[in-house]
Amino acid sequence: MPGTLTNIDSQIERLLLQREPWTPRSPQEPLLALGVVILMVLALVLKYSSDAWASVDLFVFPVVTGCFLFRRQGVLIVVTALVLDFVTSWQAEVGLGGLTPPSSRVLVESLLQSIELGLIGTFVVVTLDKWADLRLIKRRTDDDLDLAKALQSSLINQSYALGQVAIEGSIHQCDSVGGDFFYFRPFEKKMVTFCLGDVMGKGISASLMMSMVMSFVYEWGKRSTDPSEVTARLNRRVSRLWDGKKGWFLTIFYAIFDEETGLLKYCAAGQQGGYILRGSQLPEALNECDPPVGVVEPYDFECKEVQLHPGDRVVLFTDGVSEARSPDGELFSSERVGEFLLGISSSTSGRDLVERLEQEVLEFTGGIYTDDMGILHFEYLQPS
Secondary structure, three states, X not given: OHHHHHHHHHHHHHHHOOOOOOOOOOOHHXXXXXXHHHHHHHHHXXXXXXXXXXXXXXXXXXXXXXXXXXXXXXXXXXXXXXXXXXXXHHHHHHOOOOOOOOOHHHHHHHHHHHHHHHHHXXXXXXXXXXXXXXXXXXXXXXXXXXXXXXHHHHHOOOEEEEOOEEEEEEEEOOOOOXXXXXXXXXXXXXXXXXXXXXXXXXXXXXXXXXXXXXXXXXXXXXXXXXXXXXXXXXXXXXXXXXXXXXXXXXXXXXXXXXXOOOEEEEEEXXXXXXXXXXXXXXXXXXXXXXXXXXXXXXXXXXXXXXEXXXXXXXXXXXXXXXXXXXXXXXXXXXXXXXXXXXXOOXXXXXXXXXXXXXXXXXXXXXXXXXXXXXXXXXXXXXXX
C-alpha cells in the first residue's frame, strides 16, 4: 500500500508540474480529459432532468477537476460549463427546444454563476501554479544541497594512520550540511596537526564558513608549529570577514603533536569538550579554553602543552554531544561523556569508541540528532 500511494503521489506531481498539459506525454492524459467530459455531461443531465438537482451547482466539480488537471487550459472547461449551465437553465425555463428569450432571472443567475466559476477556476490555477513554482525551487535547492553535501564530505576524511598516530572521526549534520568539522594532516617530520571545530549555526551558511575555515587552517597550518599563532590569525581573519554582523563565531580545538617527543601542543578557543585517557586512570578533562574565534579581536590565545605517552588517547567532541537533549530536556553533559569513557577498555579501537559514543548519545535523545555532532579520537600508538 505505501508503495502504491507513493506511485500515485509521484504521478500527480508529474502531472501538476507540466507546463503544457495538452501536449501528449502519456496514455493517461486522454483518459483524464474524457473523465472531465463525463463529469460535465453528468452535471448537465442531472441538472436538466431533476428538479432536486436543478438548484445544486453541479458544474463546480468538472471545473475544479479540469483546472486541477489542465491548469491554464482549464479556462476552456470554465467557458464550456458556463455555456452549458446557461443553456440548461434557459431550456428548463422555456421548455426543451424553445426559442423564447431567457428571462432576466436566468440572465442574472448565469452572470453570478460565471463570476463564481471564474473565481473558483482562477483560484485553483493560481494556487497550483504557485505550488509548482515552489516545488521546482525546492528541487533545485535539493540538488544544490546534495552537491554541497558531497563537496563537504570530500573535505573530511574519517580516518588517519601514520607511524605512531591513529585518528578516527565522525561528523553528523542535522541538516544536509552544517558547521561541525575536523581536520588532520602530517606536518613536517614526525608531526601531525589536527583540529575539531564548530561554526555557529546550521545549514548552508554554516557549511560555507566551515569550508573557508578549513582552507585557512590548511594554509596557515603549513607555516607554524604554534597552535596559538594559527588560532590568532584565524581570529583576525574571521573578525574581518564577519565584521561583528549577526554575532557569528566558531569554536575550535587546534593541536600539533610531535610523534618523537610525545608532546601535544594545542589551543582551545571556546572548545571545552575533550578528555585524555591514560590507561586505567580516570579520564582527564580538558576544560580550560579561551574565547571562541571571532568574539574578541585582538586576543592573545594561549598555547597549552600536554605530555602524552604511547597508549594515551585524546577524545574531542563538539557541543552537539555534550548539549544533546533527552525528550525531557535534560542535557547529555560532558560529565556523562566522562562516565562513558570510564567504561571503555584500552583494547577498544578508535572507530568503535567513536561509534559507541555516538550511539550512546542517540539512545539518550530518543534516536534523534538535536544538533550537529562532531567526535574526534586521537591515539598515540605503542611503537611497532
